[in-house]
Amino acid sequence: MFRSLFTCGFAIAFLLGISHAYAVEEESPNQFAQNLSALGRKPDWSELQKYQATITHDEFVCLLNDVYCPQGYNPNLIQIDSEAAKILTETGTENQFVLNFAKSEADRLPVTHSWTAPAALPPTTKGVGPLAGFHIALDPGHLGGTWAQMEERWFKIGDVAPVQEGDMTLHVAQLLKSRLESLGAKVSMLRETTEPITPYRPSDFEEIARQLLQRDGITEPRENFDGPSDPEKEHTIAWQREELFYRNSEIRRRASLVNYRLQPDLVLCLHFNAEPWGDPNHPTLVAKNHLHLLVNGSYLPAELELDDQRFEMLQKLLSGAFPEELALAETIAHAMAKKTRLPPYEYKTSNATHAGASGYVYTRNLMATRLYRCPTVYLEPYVMNSRPVFVRVKAGDYEGERLVAGKKKPSIYREYADSVADGVIAYFEKAK
Numbered sequence: 001m002f003r004s005l006f007t008c009g010f011a012i013a014f015l016l017g018i019s020h021a022y023a024v025e026e027e028s029p030n031q032f033a034q035n036l037s038a039l040g041r042k043p044d045w046s047e048l049q050k051y052q053a054t055i056t057h058d059e060f061v062c063l064l065n066d067v068y069c070p071q072g073y074n075p076n077l078i079q080i081d082s083e084a085a086k087i088l089t090e091t092g093t094e095n096q097f098v099l100n101f102a103k104s105e106a107d108r109l110p111v112t113h114s115w116t117a118p119a120a121l122p123p124t125t126k127g128v129g130p131l132a133g134f135h136i137a138l139d140p141g142h143l144g145g146t147w148a149q150m151e152e153r154w155f156k157i158g159d160v161a162p163v164q165e166g167d168m169t170l171h172v173a174q175l176l177k178s179r180l181e182s183l184g185a186k187v188s189m190l191r192e193t194t195e196p197i198t199p200y201r202p203s204d205f206e207e208i209a210r211q212l213l214q215r216d217g218i219t220e221p222r223e224n225f226d227g228p229s230d231p232e233k234e235h236t237i238a239w240q241r242e243e244l245f246y247r248n249s250e251i252r253r254r255a256s257l258v259n260y261r262l263q264p265d266l267v268l269c270l271h272f273n274a275e276p277w278g279d280p281n282h283p284t285l286v287a288k289n290h291l292h293l294l295v296n297g298s299y300l301p302a303e304l305e306l307d308d309q310r311f312e313m314l315q316k317l318l319s320g321a322f323p324e325e326l327a328l329a330e331t332i333a334h335a336m337a338k339k340t341r342l343p344p345y346e347y348k349t350s351n352a353t354h355a356g357a358s359g360y361v362y363t364r365n366l367m368a369t370r371l372y373r374c375p376t377v378y379l380e381p382y383v384m385n386s387r388p389v390f391v392r393v394k395a396g397d398y399e400g401e402r403l404v405a406g407k408k409k410p411s412i413y414r415e416y417a418d419s420v421a422d423g424v425i426a427y428f429e430k431a432k
Contacts, residue, residue: 037306043307043312053108054109060080063317064078067355071300073299074305082101087099088310115264115265118431129182130429131180134184134265138188138270140170140191141166141272144165145193147246150246153166153274154280155283165271165274168384170193171413175417180424196250196253197253200249205244209240213237222235224236225238228280251368258372258373259372264374265374268420273292273383291380292360293333295362296316297322315373325375325376326361328427329360329361330356330357330358333356334423334426335419339419339422344358344359366378
């Protein structure tokens, strides 16, 4: 059901559409780029100079081995001695970025970044909401609307309106925005409609789609595929173009919005989970229903071989985002588990690692959690094709409680939004 998030050795520009004050270096359209992720930007390693002597040797090694690279890494890429780490900056060369460690905790220089941790905010005054001075960006996952079937985040049962994740996450975001603003937070939405914010469309990725397939040895690919169940769909031009559009270009555009225009203190990525459902027109409903949250980490060795992902991993590590991400994720997880009564999801793959003590939080290298430079928490509650969730989705949104499947329950959308808001409030109470 899910389209794989893959990497490649080709890059393409994506237009920011923002003022020159926020502009960043970009690749030329369809320019061949050695050893970068799909649509990736060539790293500017000078951006890491501000982290010189901001971290000790022991802290760097601990974060690298336990959080960001628990599966290991190629020692030729990252060489560590007692005084510095030497990181290869460009595959095929001997160029290195040298990160000097602070000699001791007392010698550590302060880290500078665009975001503010809750603990660093001034005490709130009487009559001011508890989240005053804090800027939260909400990222409603996927697109929905007319794009939902392309995204394969869509299924339909009978005459009931189709279940579309992008529409559902947008509705949760709208409810959560109102709740957080009532508590004093500044709230920004990365999208406010079911339309993409990237200026590109699938047809813009024709050339790079062909290059990707040719790289994989498919020299005469089919143009189109026969629906989501086509076992060879990933080998077609149409599927590759669509994937580059909605999963890659769209997320990179949102990252530009986060990093260069909004610069929030926290991003909450809102999603619904799902189990494989087969044919979207005749989906399989399942009994499973669960919850988990993700923060950046657990890079696979092959991912670290890519120059941009190696750079982005170090950027996250050195920024000091992880302690904030983990503490927020753990606190939000407790609040969501209490309200939803969902059990934790258990990964069966090696691309995610347990973090914290709740059992609900994992580290994983997702594009959004990697590219968003401020603390970012990625939420995956509810299995939207589970029998109990489908009944609640079909019931729609409403105030208060209603009888749903024989039990009084709040709207699933309000339960989601309220539980996240409760978690954010609880974290502020601990931090301040």
